[in-house]
Ligand code: AMP
């Protein structure tokens with residue numbers, strides 16, 4: 001058996017980012033960029049008004065007071081999208097709207113609220129300063145300025161900046177398509193009333209949701225009974241996807257023939273079994289360039305495996321620079337008692353919260369690998385290293401914060 005860290009290293013060593021392609025802005029939310037993105041334009045492209053008001057020469061208003069306003073002649077109106085017809089001279093003003101280009105000669109904009117209009121003149125009651133309420137050309141973005149670094153996931157704000165900066169398509173890594181297979185004669189669809197000895201297939205929904213939450217595309221397959229021929233047939237179809245994820249049939253039971261079937265198809269075993277609880281019998285294979293994860297069937301174990309091993313692998317394939325969840329240290333309220341001498345790492349589902357004195361975590365309840373209710377309120381995993389049989393109440397433990405995104 002290998003340690004969780006060794007397992008993760010072996011997986012990440014074998015998976016590579018999918019080839020990048022140019023995609024248009026409406027298609028790139030959440031994807032990682034394949035190269036540094038730089039502005040192709042200056043933003044704003046021209047000096048313009050930041051207010052609805054009057055474009056003036058500041059020098060004209062030097063002596064303006066409430067008692068003795070300065071009266072300027074209004075040359076006309078300029079809306080956003082318009083072009084000034086001429087310059088603003090001394091004693092003149094141009095009515096200007098937010099976003100309209102600043103006319104030659106003007107060096108300040110007086111907000112309309114500070115003015116009194118009458119016919120073709122406007123009165124201004126106080127002095128102004130040069131440059132006020134003017135947005136300068138390029139004050140936001142310069143040509144060539146770095147916008148988004150390679151490996152960063154694109155958020156709505158990034159996409160807005162790319163649009164303003166004149167980048168209609170960008171090179172991004174595509175979403176990974178992940179075939180998800182659940183196996184077991186006992187499984188029925190969630191909409192069915194399970195007959196004697198049967199249970200509902202939780203994994204297909206849980207695992208597909210996890211895959212989607214990573215930004216990848218889950219491709220759910222019809223449930224596979226514990227039957228060699230059907231399993232092989234379904235695996236062959238699943239291998240059309242970029243990654244194959246199977247749950248169940250990976251342990252040492254009489255019907256656990258996932259390993260044999262994968263290897264009969266030519267898959268190379270990278271490892272089987274990780275020294276951890278829940279979820280020991282994780283297997284990882286490569287078939288050519290294609291990663292295949294064989295995950296145990298117990299639902300909590302399955303989800304932990306996806307969280308700890310599959311998610312970083314999918315993120316690497318999708319080109320993200322950051323693969324892992326943020327970590328933190330927390331006091332484990334109530335402590336924990338394990339099995340003395342157990343060399344396996346234990347992953348506990350906890351509710352973590354930040355307080356003034358630091359982070360605190362408490363167990364979500366019973367921690368068995370089939371106890372799905374332990375996932376309901378969890379927002380973090382506490383990682384207890386192998387060999388540690390006891391955590392005293394209030395002792396520090398390491399957390400993987402499963403609800404906090406990495407820095408995109
Ligand atoms: P296995 O890994 O196939 O030996 O299954 C281990 C345990 O997980 C058994 O109790 C199975 O009934 C259960 N199990 C397997 N697959 C699923 C699934 N898709 N949904 C819910 N429970 C499952």
Ligand code: MG
Nearest residue numbers: 184248249297
């Ligand atoms: Mg099974």
